[in-house]
Amino acid sequence: MVTAVDPGAEPSVSAWSPLRTATYRSLWLALLAANIGTWMQTVGAQWLLVHQANASTLVALVQTASLLPMLLLALPAGALADTFDRRHLLIAVQLFLVAVAAGLTVLTATGRMPPALLLTLTFAFGVGQALTLPAWAAVIPELVPRAQLRAASALGSISVNVARAVGPAAAGVLISQVGVAPVFGFNAVAFLVFALALVRWRPGDANTVEVPxxxxxxxxxxxxxxxxxxxxxxxxxxxxxxxxxxxxxxxxxxxxxxxxxxxxxxxxxxxxxxxxxxxxxxxxxxxxxxxxxxxxxxxxxxxxxxxxxxxxxxxxxxxxxxxxxxxxxxxxxxxxxxxxxxxxxxxxxxxxxxxxxxxxxxxxxxxxxxxxxxxxxxxxxxxxxxxxxxxxxxxxxxxxxxxxxxxxxxxxxVKDPTAYRPPLSLALQPDPRVGPVLVTVTYTIQPQQESEFLEAMEHVRGARQRTGAMRWGLFRAGETPDEFTEVYLVPSWDEHLRQHGGRLTEADQRAEERARDLSECTPAVRHLLPAAAEWTAAAGSPMPGSG
Structure with missing residues (x-):
C-alpha cells in the first residue's frame, strides 16, 4: 500500500515542457534523427533481400535480427547501465553503431553484402539498440524535473512515431533515386550526431558511478x-x-x-x-x-x-x-x-x-x-x-x-537514497568480496505492542529484500518471549555496505525507525561472517553502514 507524501494535485505540465531544457532538447532531437535512421536502415535492409531466393523468410528475419537482441540483452544492458557511467556507456554504444552502419554502407556500395552478412550486421545493430534503451530511459530523470517525467515519456513516444512515419518514406525516396548504400550512410551520420550530443552533455558529479x-x-x-x-x-x-x-x-x-x-x-x-x-x-x-x-x-x-x-x-x-x-x-x-x-x-x-x-x-x-x-x-x-x-x-x-x-x-x-546510520566498528573488517553475511537484529517488544511491531516488520522485510537480502525471517525466543530476532542473509559484505550506504530510501528509513521505536531497548545488531573469510584491516576499524 502506497501513501503519497503530498496528496495535492500535481501542477499542469505542457507536453512540450521538457524541450525547454536545452540539454534534453538537443539529445531528444539527436535521438529523433537516430530513430529515423533506424527505420531507414530497416527498409534498406529489407529492400536488399526482396529479390533473393526465399525472400519472404529473409525479409522477415530482418525484423527478427533487429528485435531479438532486446529480449536477450535487455536485463544485462540494464545492469550495465546501473553499474557504469551511463553517459560514457551511451557514447561508446553510439560509436559502435556508427561503425556498424559505416560497415553496412561501404560493403553495400562495393557490392559485398550477402544476405548472411546483412543479417549478422543487422543483429549487431540490434545489440547496440538493446544496450542503448535502458541507459537512455534511466538518464531521462537526470535531464528533466520530476514533474516533467510523464511529458518526457510522451515525447519519447512522439519521437518513435514520427520516425516510424518519416523513416520508411525517406528511405523509399532515397532508394529509388540513389540506391540503398546512402540510406545506411544516413544512419551512420544520425548516430554520430547522437554521440556528439552526448559528448556535449556534462552531467553533475552526483550522477557518476564511483565504485561500480x-x-x-x-x-x-x-x-x-x-x-x-x-x-x-x-x-x-x-x-x-x-x-x-x-x-x-x-x-x-x-x-x-x-x-x-x-x-x-x-x-x-x-x-x-x-x-x-x-x-x-x-x-x-x-x-x-x-x-x-x-x-x-x-x-x-x-x-x-x-x-x-x-x-x-x-x-x-x-x-x-x-x-x-x-x-x-x-x-x-x-x-x-x-x-x-x-x-x-x-x-x-x-x-x-x-x-x-x-x-x-x-x-x-x-x-x-x-x-x-x-x-x-x-x-x-x-x-x-x-x-x-x-x-x-x-x-x-x-x-x-x-x-x-x-x-x-x-x-x-522521494526515492533518492539516504544514508542515515551511524558509523559501525567491527572487531574484524572483512574483504568486500566476503560472503554471505548473516545479519541479526534483536528487538525487545512488550505484549501490547506485538501486533503493531509485526505489521511494522513487514515493511522492514520489503526494504531488506529490495536492497539486497537473499533470505529474511523474524523469530521469537522461546526462553524470553519479549525478544524478537530479525535474521537476513546478504550475498557479500560489499552488498551489505551498498544496502545501507546508497540503496535505502526515506520510505525504508521510516519503516525501520518505526520498528526500532517500538523496542524497549536499542536493538542489538550482529554481523555473522564466514569463519574462513579474509580480513583486510586491523581490529576496530570504523566502517560506514550498520545492520
Whole structure:
C-alpha cells in the first residue's frame, strides 16, 4: 500500500515542457534523427533481400535480427547501465553503431553484402539498440524535473512515431533515386550526431558511478528488487494486461488490409499512418488529459476506446471508418504505455533504475511478441473476426481491472537514497568480496505492542529484500518471549555496505525507525561472517553502514 507524501494535485505540465531544457532538447532531437535512421536502415535492409531466393523468410528475419537482441540483452544492458557511467556507456554504444552502419554502407556500395552478412550486421545493430534503451530511459530523470517525467515519456513516444512515419518514406525516396548504400550512410551520420550530443552533455558529479558493482551481483540485485517490489510488479502487470490484447491490432492489421479491406501495401501503410497520427495526438494530449481525469479512470477509458476499435476493425469493411477508428487506438496505445513507463521511472530509485526499466522493456516487448503469436494462432483457428472479438473482450475486461487493482499514487514520493546510520566498528573488517553475511537484529517488544511491531516488520522485510537480502525471517525466543530476532542473509559484505550506504530510501528509513521505536531497548545488531573469510584491516576499524 502506497501513501503519497503530498496528496495535492500535481501542477499542469505542457507536453512540450521538457524541450525547454536545452540539454534534453538537443539529445531528444539527436535521438529523433537516430530513430529515423533506424527505420531507414530497416527498409534498406529489407529492400536488399526482396529479390533473393526465399525472400519472404529473409525479409522477415530482418525484423527478427533487429528485435531479438532486446529480449536477450535487455536485463544485462540494464545492469550495465546501473553499474557504469551511463553517459560514457551511451557514447561508446553510439560509436559502435556508427561503425556498424559505416560497415553496412561501404560493403553495400562495393557490392559485398550477402544476405548472411546483412543479417549478422543487422543483429549487431540490434545489440547496440538493446544496450542503448535502458541507459537512455534511466538518464531521462537526470535531464528533466520530476514533474516533467510523464511529458518526457510522451515525447519519447512522439519521437518513435514520427520516425516510424518519416523513416520508411525517406528511405523509399532515397532508394529509388540513389540506391540503398546512402540510406545506411544516413544512419551512420544520425548516430554520430547522437554521440556528439552526448559528448556535449556534462552531467553533475552526483550522477557518476564511483565504485561500480560487479556485473553478476548487479544483475541479481536488480532481479531481487523487482521481485520484492509490489509497486513495480503491479505496474508491469498493468502494462502486460494492456499489451497482450492490444497486440492483436498490430499483428493482424496486414490481414485486415488485404483480406477485409482489399488494400495493397500502400493502403496498409495508410492504416499504420493513422495509428501513428493517433499516437502522436495521444502524446500531445496526455498532459491535458491528466488534469481532467485520474490515471485509473483514464486506464478504463483508454482500454474501452481500444476495445471498441478492435470491434470496429473486425466488423466494418469501410476504409474511411477503419481509418477514423484507428486514431483513438493510437491515442490509447501511446498514453497507456507512456504513462506506465513514466510511473516506473518516477518510482525506481537511481541505483536500480536502468535494471527496472529493462524489465519493463522485456515485459512490453515480450508481451507484444507473445501476443502476436497467440493472435496469429487464434486467427488461424477461429478466423480473423473471431480473433479481434476475443481480443476486444480481453481488453475490456483488463480495463475494468484497473479499478480493482489501480495504479499506485506516487505523487510526492522521494526515492533518492539516504544514508542515515551511524558509523559501525567491527572487531574484524572483512574483504568486500566476503560472503554471505548473516545479519541479526534483536528487538525487545512488550505484549501490547506485538501486533503493531509485526505489521511494522513487514515493511522492514520489503526494504531488506529490495536492497539486497537473499533470505529474511523474524523469530521469537522461546526462553524470553519479549525478544524478537530479525535474521537476513546478504550475498557479500560489499552488498551489505551498498544496502545501507546508497540503496535505502526515506520510505525504508521510516519503516525501520518505526520498528526500532517500538523496542524497549536499542536493538542489538550482529554481523555473522564466514569463519574462513579474509580480513583486510586491523581490529576496530570504523566502517560506514550498520545492520
Amino acid at each position: 558493482e560487479r556485473f553478476t551481483a548487479a544483475l541479481r540485485a536488480g532481479g531481487r528488487y523487482v521481485r520484492h517490489s509490489p509497486i513495480v510488479r503491479r505496474l508491469l502487470r498493468r502494462a502486460l494486461v494492456f499489451v497482450i490484447p492490444a497486440s492483436a491490432l498490430w499483428a493482424l492489421l496486414p490481414l485486415v488490409a488485404s483480406r477485409r479491406l482489399g488494400l495493397n501495401s500502400s493502403g496498409y501503410g495508410l492504416l499504420l499512418a493513422a495509428l501513428g497520427v493517433g499516437a502522436i495526438l495521444g502524446a500531445l494530449l496526455m498532459p491535458r488529459i491528466r488534469t481532467l481525469i485520474s490515471p485509473n479512470r483514464f486506464l478504463l477509458l483508454a482500454g474501452a476506446m481500444y476495445g471498441v476499435t478492435l470491434i470496429v476493425v473486425a466488423s466494418v469493411r469501410s476504409v474511411p471508418v477503419v481509418l477514423v477508428a484507428l486514431l483513438p487506438a493510437g491515442v490509447a496505445w501511446v498514453t497507456v504505455l507512456a504513462n506506465v513507463n513514466a510511473e516506473i521511472q518516477l518510482f525506481l530509485p537511481g541505483w536500480v533504475r536502468a535494471r527496472g526499466l529493462a524489465v519493463y522493456q522485456v515485459v512490453q516487448g515480450g508481451g507484444q511478441a507473445v501476443g502476436a503469436l497467440i493472435w496469429g494462432v487464434v486467427a488461424d483457428v477461429g478466423g480473423l473476426v473471431g480473433a479481434f472479438l476475443v481480443a476486444a473482450a480481453l481488453m475490456l475486461v483488463g480495463a475494468v481491472t484497473s479499478q480493482i487493482w489501480p495504479l499506485p499514487d506516487l505523487r510526492g514520493m
